[in-house]
Amino acid sequence: MQIQDTLPQLRRYYHISPRLLFAAGLVALFVAIPLAYIFFRAITGGEEVWIRLLQTRIWKLLGNTLLLAATVTGGAALIGVTMSFFTERTDLPGRRVFRWLLAMPLAIPPYIGGIVHLTLLRPRGGFIPQLLASWFGQPIPTPSPLGFGGAAFILTLFMFPYVYLLSGAAFRSLNASLEEASRTFGRSNWQTLWEVTLPALRPGITAGALLVALDVLAEYGTVALLRYETFSSAIFVQLSGRYDRSAAAVLSGVLIVIAVIILWGELRLQGQARFTQMDSQWRPAPPHQLKRWKIPAFLLVAFVVFASLLVPVLVLGVWSVQALLDSETLASIMRSGSQNFGNYVWNSLWASGLAAVIAVLLSLPVALLSVRYPNKLTQAISRFCQIGYAIPGVVIALSLVLMVNRYLPFLYATPLVVVMAYVLRHMPQAVRASESALNQLSPSMEEASRTLGRTSLQTIVQVILPLIVPGLLAGAGLVFLTSLKELPATLLLRPAGFDTLAVRVWIWASEGFYVQAAPAALLLVVASAAPLYFLLRREQIFR
């Protein structure tokens, strides 16, 4: 409320700066170019390519991709909401620990989880089928982790925390009076949950679910590993298996259209979800008593933690120990060409770190503009800069390969192109973090600074920036975390000798050397868990 009142007042001192607008415009242009280029290539891809693809691949890919996205989104919503309900609204034993454990799968890239579960569940050869066969003396049919079912299972297992975190926050901000009113009108607990509580949470849940859908569209590693063909994996094959840029561009164009539609919905909902404010009457709703459901609920939550966190970490741990104990394996992990393990770690860290810094810096003018001068134009620029959510890594890679090699050949095959891909893809997280940091800052500070004779640039550097550093760091942490895990763009853009941890995991695992892949995978998980830990610590419940 206070912010709204002081804004017009502020404008007198601080009218829209052309420099700021120019800077934000440049950022939007930087984001727009790769997208526009791939779109241009898709449209000019040639009638013949379009007809060939329309007759053969596109419909099947469309069906496959949408089916997977819908299934995983639904599954993640179901598991995410169920888990957050148990940890936030019930007297589930151990809920304080489970709160943490249920968020941690975000540190495990789905393709690494997929590798582990594939080894355990592979029909006949997997650990579990073999165990069953030796117990029962004959092979017992088990569900295959390959194909649609497996891909849906793995992606749901490692993407539900998005919904879990968002719906958890929503559950906590829910006012007790809402549910009390419902029960006063004679609704049972169950009816209250379905008819009152969940509808009230819907914007938050849906926003989380749509983020999951966007991630599924972009996912390459898991679907390639489990051999389920979606747009992303088909584009990768066109790009690396066949020299067919036109087909890759056409498929990318279609994929971007689907993703932009989903992103558009997400952005609209995000606006609605942001303003669920707590007023002075707010009281936390009392937890439900689980009573006889206590043990089943505990087992359910424990199973989700087991499958999505304990199993991958334990298996990777055992493999890593095996790898470290075997000198031959150890030697092969340690070297590739003249590069060694330290190089991969270093490459991962600095490329992701640099991407985080650049993304946050670029997000600043955009966020300042959209928060301090909210109008149609500035909102449009802010939303446009979040387009990266809708551009899968393979598409960014395709666009950068084509553009950089043609127009900036001196940049081609340098690690900077990899960093550029990370920035483009993960800029939305930085924009959102910067905007939310600025939203929490009262304009009166700036007003005072301006009154005391500081220029607008001085005000930004001396007053605003120091105050929003924690928020910016959260944005940087998110970009760092997601860049560490990035696989397809890194695979396609890396120069020789510039392998990251994610690439090493992929190279080993795709040849079937899972033990060799384990130390790099485990390190990647640990490196991701650290920023995730601090990001979660910023949330009220995770202290």
Added chain:
Amino acid sequence: MQHFSRKLFGLLFVLTLLVSACGGGTTVSGENVPETESAQPVENEAGVSGDLVIYSGRSESLIQPVLDAFQAKHPTVKILLKSGSNSELANALIEEQANPQADVFVTTEIFTIQNLYQQGLFASYRPAGADSLPPEFIGPDDSWIGLTRRARVIIYNTELVSAEEAPTSIFDLTDPKWKGQIAAAGSTNGGMQAQVAAMRQLLGDVDTQEWLAGLMANDVTFFGGHTDVRKAVGAGEFKIGLVNHYYYYLQQAEGSPVGIVFPDQGEGGIGLISNATSAAIVKGAKNVPAAQAFLDFLISEEGQKLFAELNYEYPLLPGVALKEGVQPLDGFRLADVNVAEAALDFNGTLDLMEAIGLP
């Protein structure tokens, strides 16, 4: 207190990022600027130094020992390796034609490399010792050289299949008797691609397609690579696998009960399908002396011995002994494939696999 520690963490995080960023900057420039030691090259055997960029389609564990041996001879050379599938790296080379990045391309079959030669991607070089290689393994205009030969064989689990029962032809793999019991590598694997390209030459498209469709109808499980295949057969997960010959020896060395069949030797059979790993120098390579020294090394006795010893391959250089226990190819009838023709229509091979939906 908590507030303070959070600030401290924030500061540390920023510092870390800054350090990474600066460090990153130097790494980037360091790759292009010659280091002081290479500005005055240390004289060694061949006098080569600097960065040597190798694009390799070979399984990394099967080339690293060779790279290490080369590195030991030329300690001032820094090898930058990019591993990937043959086609992935071939596409990168085509994309980079105007702006070459790689010095050497190493691949696991000769069709891709011949195809790239036809697109004018390689520089001619006849390595020392090339005269002793069989002439069919030297590319036209000395554009590429063969390194080792590998045969497509059938591996079987001896606890589940007896030697008499084991299939003697790749066409037996479509026999319903083996339904669901066979593992092979899929359409993204270079060895499998080369086999299909060879079969199109030998049999024509229709019969090749029929064979592939037969494999799929027989519920063959297709893996991404042959390591999964050999391990699955070794563990008894599958009775039979279709692999390159050395995967049999690698699995046997792990102590698994496996047997090998060199197929299609019978009267009127197509013969044993084989292929060769190969290497070439990229046109526009930045470090030609090191690239040439590397090719020299690959077909030298020392290099060839490493391939034979570490990976049970058939060295192309005459006189280099096979690893003990490896069955020599001399006694077998080899399928006769025209490399140039197969290479010309390599895209047709990929189309055919895509058309029938080979995983």
